Amino acid sequence: MSAQEISPAPTVDLRRALREFWHWPSVTIARFTLARYVRSGWILGDLIFVWLLYAIFFFEFGGNVAYFFGTAGQGLSALAILSAVVMTQRAMNARVYLPLARITSRASYIRGLVLATGVLRVPAFLLLLALAASYHHFSPPPCTGIGGCIAGATPANITIGAIGLLANCIVISTLVVTFSAPIATRLARIGLLAWVAAVLYSSASPGPIAAILSITRIPLMPLAACYNLGANGTIGWSGALALAIDIAYIIGLSLLAEYWMAKRDLILH
Amino acid sequence: MTTPVIECVEVSKAYGKRITALKNLSLTVAEGTSFGLLGENGAGKSTLVRLIMGFIFPTAGRVRVLGEEHVARAHPRIGYVHERPIFETRFKGREYLHYLGQLSGLWGAANRQRAQEVLELVGLQEAADRTVGTYSKGMLQRLAIAQALLTDPALLILDEPTSGLDPRSQWEVRQIIAGLRRQGKSLLLCSHYLAEVEALCDAVAILRQGELLLSGTVADLLHAQDVVEIVLAQDYSASEVAARLQFGEQVMETQGNVLRIPGPAQQRILAALVEARIAITSLNPLSQTLEDAYVQITGNDGTVTKAGETGTEINGVSGKGELL
Numbered sequence: 001m002s003a004q005e006i007s008p009a010p011t012v013d014l015r016r017a018l019r020e021f022w023h024w025p026s027v028t029i030a031r032f033t034l035a036r037y038v039r040s041g042w043i044l045g046d047l048i049f050v051w052l053l054y055a056i057f058f059f060e061f062g063g064n065v066a067y068f069f070g071t072a073g074q075g076l077s078a079l080a081i082l083s084a085v086v087m088t089q090r091a092m093n094a095r096v097y098l099p100l101a102r103i104t105s106r107a108s109y110i111r112g113l114v115l116a117t118g119v120l121r122v123p124a125f126l127l128l129l130a131l132a133a134s135y136h137h138f139s140p141p142p143c144t145g146i147g148g149c150i151a152g153a154t155p156a157n158i159t160i161g162a163i164g165l166l167a168n169c170i171v172i173s174t175l176v177v178t179f180s181a182p183i184a185t186r187l188a189r190i191g192l193l194a195w196v197a198a199v200l201y202s203s204a205s206p207g208p209i210a211a212i213l214s215i216t217r218i219p220l221m222p223l224a225a226c227y228n229l230g231a232n233g234t235i236g237w238s239g240a241l242a243l244a245i246d247i248a249y250i251i252g253l254s255l256l257a258e259y260w261m262a263k264r265d266l267i268l269h
Numbered sequence: 270m271t272t273p274v275i276e277c278v279e280v281s282k283a284y285g286k287r288i289t290a291l292k293n294l295s296l297t298v299a300e301g302t303s304f305g306l307l308g309e310n311g312a313g314k315s316t317l318v319r320l321i322m323g324f325i326f327p328t329a330g331r332v333r334v335l336g337e338e339h340v341a342r343a344h345p346r347i348g349y350v351h352e353r354p355i356f357e358t359r360f361k362g363r364e365y366l367h368y369l370g371q372l373s374g375l376w377g378a379a380n381r382q383r384a385q386e387v388l389e390l391v392g393l394q395e396a397a398d399r400t401v402g403t404y405s406k407g408m409l410q411r412l413a414i415a416q417a418l419l420t421d422p423a424l425l426i427l428d429e430p431t432s433g434l435d436p437r438s439q440w441e442v443r444q445i446i447a448g449l450r451r452q453g454k455s456l457l458l459c460s461h462y463l464a465e466v467e468a469l470c471d472a473v474a475i476l477r478q479g480e481l482l483l484s485g486t487v488a489d490l491l492h493a494q495d496v497v498e499i500v501l502a503q504d505y506s507a508s509e510v511a512a513r514l515q516f517g518e519q520v521m522e523t524q525g526n527v528l529r530i531p532g533p534a535q536q537r538i539l540a541a542l543v544e545a546r547i548a549i550t551s552l553n554p555l556s557q558t559l560e561d562a563y564v565q566i567t568g569n570d571g572t573v574t575k576a577g578e579t580g581t582e583i584n585g586v587s588g589k590g591e592l593l
Contacts (some may be wrong), residue, residue, distance in 0.1 A: 019376070023371055023374075023376050025576060028368065028371045028372055029372070032368050035360075036357055036359070036528055039359040039360070040359060086583070093352070094353075094355045094502055095355045095356070095357065097322075097324065097351050097355060098349070098351065098355060098356075098368065098416065099372055100324065100369075101322060101344055101345060101347065101349040102344055102345070102372040102373050102420075103341070103372055104341050104345065105341060106341070106344050108384075154392075235392055263326075265284075265324070265325035265326060266319075266324045266325060267319070267324075267325065
C-alpha cells in the first residue's frame with residue numbers, strides 16, 4: 001500500500017481546542033473574576049487565613065493524616081465560605097451589566113463565578129499542604145511521633161484526601177454562590193439559614209426534637225464521607241459514591257443558580 | 270418599510286404591588302433611526318432601557334429587540350452604555366476592552382486590533398494603558414462608548430451618556446454620537462438634555478409617570494408646536510379682532526396689535542383675517558426648540574397636555590406611541 005493510500009489518522013487539534021476552551025464565556029468570566037479578586041487585594045486575606053490555619057493548628061502539632069485532613073477540611077471550608085461571599089458580592093453589583101450585555105445567557109456568568117470560586121480552593125489547599133510539609137516531614141519513613149511529622153501521610157492518601165477535601169470545599173463555595181443576592185431570593189436564603197440552624201441544633205443538642213431534626217443532616221453524609229477519604233487513604237465504593245454525590249451537588253447547585261438568575265430582575269447598584 | 274430594531278407592545282412593568290414603573294407602553298423604533306427617550310426622573314426611562322436590554326422582564330406585554338423576543342440573544346448585536354461608568358477601576362482601559370471583546374467572541378489579534386480601533390475612535394489611545402481608576406469622568410464615558418462599539422453593533426443604547434460631564438467632555442461625547450448617527454447606526458439615546466436630543470435624534474418619545482405621552486419625529490414635534498406671530502396694522506387691537514372673528518381658543522396670546530397662534534391654526538386664521546379685510550403688517554414664524562415643545566407638551570405647571578385629549582391633530586406626532 002502506497003503512502004498516498006494511507007488516510008491520515010483523525011487528529012484532534014488540541015491546541016485549538018484548549019484555546020477555544022480558554023475563550024469560552026464562562027472561562028473568560030472565571031479568569032476575570034479571579035484577576036479582580038487578586039488585584040483588589042482580597043487574595044491577601046486568603047493567604048493570611050491559610051497561614052494562620054497553619055500557624056495555629058500545624059506549626060507545633062503535626063498530628064496524623066486524619067488530624068491534617070480534619071483540621072484542614074474545616075479551616076478551608078470556612079475559607080471557602082468567606083472568599084466565595086467576597087467574590088460573589090464583588091461580581092454581582094452594577095458592574096455585572098456590561099458583561100451581561102455581551103453574553104446571550106446569564107447562565108454563562110453564573111458558571112464563570114462558580115468556576116472562579118471553586119478553582120481558588122486548589123491553591124489554598126496546596127499552600128496549606130506546602131506549609132505543613134515544609135515543617136513536618138511526611139511518614140513513612142520513620143515518623144518519630146507528634147510534632148515531627150504527619151503520621152500516616154503517603155502520596156496516595158494525601159492525593160485521595162485532597163480530592164475529597166477539595167470536592168467538599170467546592171460544594172460549599174458553590175452553595176454560597178447559589179444562595180447569594182441577587183441570585184437567590186430572600187426567602188431562599190432564610191430557608192438555607194433555617195436548615196443550617198436545624199443541622200447545628202440536631203448535632204449539638206440531645207432530646208427528641210434534635211433526634212427528629214437529625215434528618216436534616218442526611219444531605220451532609222456525602223460530605224462527611226469525603227472528609228474521611230484522607231484518613232482512610234482509599235476511596236472504595238462508598239467514597240466513590242460520596243464523590244459522585246458531591247459532583248452532583250456542584251452541578252445541581254449551579255443549575256439552580258442559573259435557573260434563579262435567569263428569572264431575576266437585575267436592579268443593581 | 271424599514272425593520273424595527275425595538276418593538277414594545279403594551280408593555281407594563283410593576284415593582285411589587287405598589288410601584289408601577291411603566292403602564293401599557295407601545296413603542297417602535299425603526300432601523301437606522303436615532304431615537305431619543307425623554308422624561309423626568311422617575312418617568313420610566315431607565316426601566317424601559319433595562320427592559321430593552323433584558324436585565325428585567327415585563328410584567329405584561331412584549332419586548333422585541335433586533336427581531337429577538339428573548340432579548341439576551343440579541344446582545345452580541347447591541348452596544349450598551351450604562352447610565353453611569355461601571356468599570357473595574359484596577360484594570361487598564363485596554364485590558365477591560367479585551368475582556369469584553371472576548372465575551373463577544375473576539376480572540377487574540379482580532380480582539381487587540383478592534384480594541385485599538387475603538388480606542389482611537391473615542392480618542393483614548395494614549396490613556397489606554399492606564400488603570401481605569403485614574404480616568405476622568407469624560408474619559409470613563411468615552412471608554413463606555415468604546416466598549417459599546419467593540420462588535421460594531423447594529424443597535425446602540427446610550428443611557429444618559431453625557432450626564433455629569435463638563436461642557437468640553439459633553440461636546441466630545443456628542444461628537445462621537447453624531448459620528449455614529451452619520452454612519453446610519455440605530456441609536457436609542459436616553460437623556461435629560463433636550464438640546465442634545467434635538468441635535469442628535471431623528472425621533473423622540475416622551476415618558477411621563479410610566480406612560481408614553483407622545484412620540485414622533487423631532488421635526489414634526491417642533492412643527493406641531495410652532496407658534497406664528499401675526500402683527501396687525503397699528504390701528505387694530507388683537508384681542509378685539511380675535512373676539513370679533515371668534516378665534517376663541519385658537520389664539521394663544523394677544524398683545525396690542527400682535528396675535529400669537531399655534532402653527533397648525535395659521536391657515537385658518539389667516540383666511541379669516543383676509544376675509545374680514547384686516548390689514549396684516551407682518552407674519553413671523555417663531556422658531557421653537559425641543560425644550561419649548563417639551564414644556565408645552567408636559568405643561569408649565571406640570572400638567573399633561575396630550576395631543577389626542579385637546580382635540581388638536583398634530584401632524585406626524587401620535588399620542589399613542591407610534592413613530593409615524
